[in-house]
Amino acid sequence: MIQRKPLILKLALGVLLTACAAPELERLEDEPAATENFTLPQARRTHPAIDGCQRFLVALREGQYEIAYRYLSSDTRKALALKAQAVGWRGEDVLRQSKIPISQDISQAAPFDAVATFALPSIQTLQLLATPASGSSTVEQRLRIKSNNGQSRELTMRFEGLAWRIHNPELTAAQN
Numbered sequence: 348m349i350q351r352k353p354l355i356l357k358l359a360l361g362v363l364l365t366a367c368a369a370p371e372l373e374r375l376e377d378e379p380a381a382t383e384n385f386t387l388p389q390a391r392r393t394h395p396a397i398d399g400c401q402r403f404l405v406a407l408r409e410g411q412y413e414i415a416y417r418y419l420s421s422d423t424r425k426a427l428a429l430k431a432q433a434v435g436w437r438g439e440d441v442l443r444q445s446k447i448p449i450s451q452d453i454s455q456a457a458p459f460d461a462v463a464t465f466a467l468p469s470i471q472t473l474q475l476l477a478t479p480a481s482g483s484s485t486v487e488q489r490l491r492i493k494s495n496n497g498q499s500r501e502l503t504m505r506f507e508g509l510a511w512r513i514h515n516p517e518l519t520a521a522q523n
Contacts, residue, residue, distance in 0.1 A: 396488040396504040397473045399511030400466065407461055412442040415461070420505040420514035427518070465513045466502065467494040476501065487514065 393401075403418035416424060416439035427447075428438035434453045441447050446456035462468050476489040486506040493499045505514040 396511040469495040
């Protein structure tokens with residue numbers, strides 16, 4: 348009987364900790380007031396496209412170039428990889444080296460600022476925009492980003508492989 352008591356206490360503590368750490372669920376219409384403590388109001392949620400953009404920028408800031416590269420759309424990654432192949436690099440090496448090859452001679456590589464190419468430095472706000480129907484099989488979301496110094500820019504996020512990824516049409520158009 349003495350050995351069961353510590354086991355029961357440990358199990359009870361585990362159940363209590365699991366209950367306290369439960370994720371908040373999205374609040375639905377006509378939910379009873381009693382569920383408010385356990386649900387997340389829509390105003391506090393972050394749209395997954397905004398989250399994808401933020402994750403890309405955090406990965407760049409932390410020097411995790413392989414992760415940042417995965418937050419680019421497949422077309423954008425192909426465009427970078429194609430340019431990088433000219434000098435024997437991989438696509439993420441363009442992010443790592445902050446240079447983009449313009450010929451087979453690496454000494455002639457142009458400076459490449461990934462933050463300036465795909466977003467803006469020191470972002471103050473990220474805003475969802477109405478995205479017109481494209482008629483294609485891709486799912487896209489437009490974002491407007493504003494920096495602390497007043498600059499504004501729109502970018503396209505694509506839903507691919509169960510994640511929102513930054514798509515740069517100018518970079519992919521240059522490949523064609």
